[in-house]
Amino acid sequence: MKTIVVTGGTSGIGQALANTCLGRGDRVVVVAPDPVKGKKFLDAAQKAGAADRAVFIEADLGLVSENRRVIAEIEQRFAAVDVLVLCARYFRSRRMVTSEGIEHNFALYYLSRYLLGYGLADVMNKAETPVVMNIAGPGAGVPGIRWDDLGLERGYDGWVAMFQGGRLNDLLGVSFADGGSTRRARYVLLFPGGTRTGFAGEFDVATAAHIDQMKRVAQPVEFTVPPILKIIDAPPTEPLSAFVEGTPLSLLHPAFDKRAATRLDTITRQLLRDKASAS
Template sequence: MKTHVITGGTDGIGRALAHHYLGRGHEVVVVGRNAEKGRAWLDAARQRGAAGRAHFVRADLSLMAETAAALESVRSSFGKVDTLVLCARHFRTTRLVTAEGFENTFAHFYLSRFLLSHGLADLLEAAARPVVLNVAGPGGRARIHWEDLQLAREYDGQRALAQGGRLNDLLGVDFADRRPDTAVRYVLLGPGTVGTSFSGEYTADTTAQIEAIRRSARSVQEALTPIVKVLDDPPTAPLSAFAQGEPLSPHGPGFTVEEARRLHRHTQKLLAAAGFV
């Protein structure tokens, strides 16, 4: 029986994946911050006679303490993880600093994925065909603000997400670079514009734009097909990237090992200063 850990698994693509693999008889761990949605996930599993294979870990992934607690919950409950799906995402129009001192989008969209990717690496190695699927939109051209990664001077919600996509590309490069002989396949995937919940806090103008986008977006079920294909039949390369099912090269200017190592060092310093490594 496979074990899938899915962040953002109470909404959108994450929820669809969770139900898909639960229906196939697999073990599914959903990580999310909304306890009510977590109970709804567990109730739905009970109604399908799959209560023993459905799990919910409540965690606000913008907080590293809660991310670390979720990580330990998985580690204490399972001997292996076949797939780690990183789907959680939340848009903020205005800049917010968490109680731990990190900018919210940077923490939620990048730091939590860093901790979970590296923190579950050994459990992934214990699986037969392990995959990390990082849903973040690879291959973007956004600028990385190396001297201001948390955008204290130039915050904009779209800029924060776009930079986060670049940081996750480098996270994938870093993961593969540190494990040259790993069996884990790290996959960076952009599903395109999909009609999910668009979790976030928006201005009135932005809300209107989101509604217009939602009307023309692909359905979650349509987006699911290429994702399931990658998870069921992982690529042979340690690192790969896809945009709406089409392969992208995970090499070149946006995927340099030098920048990935630089980001890893910077991330380690930030987390160590806050007491999380």
């Protein structure tokens, strides 16, 4: 029985994966912000006779403090974590800053994934074949990272924020995989293809219309689960892998530049130190 942690596990791809893993006998820890959806997950597990393998942790992963609380709780409750699946994401047409002073998309889509991956590395080291599965958009051909404005204070656009978040996660995977023997978990970046999910967010009129069009041509969410399970059950041997709709992506792609990854890692560590000293 694997212990699988799924962020954003009460909707979309995360929900479909969590339910499938629970149904096949895994222990599933869902981390999400909505207690009502969390209760539905636990109630369904109870009806299926799987209550002892279902855990819900309510958390706003847009906050650094909440990520740290989740890490501490998981470390306390579980001897080992086999799989960490990072699905949590929330689109915003208008810029929003968290109560900790960080732009929300950067905080949730990138910084949370950074914190959870590194924060759970020790407990994942205790698993037999640990894997971090980052559901993002590896190698997307979008404009470069705004290094001087990661919080997009100037000219915020929801799509720019989302695509930049994908680029940041590419570099996160590079940095994590460079940990050598200190981190045993394989890091996998995966874009499963356009998927008919709830696409959580707050949209302006034009974006809402575009999202509706995307949903009409997207694949059912159930189609995304088998490829993810395949990787979970037989992780690649390489420290870092990237897949786009099942096709491996070369790590020679510019999106995986090691110098840029080191630059981002340095910026992120300094940001976290500054937040810690200010609290």
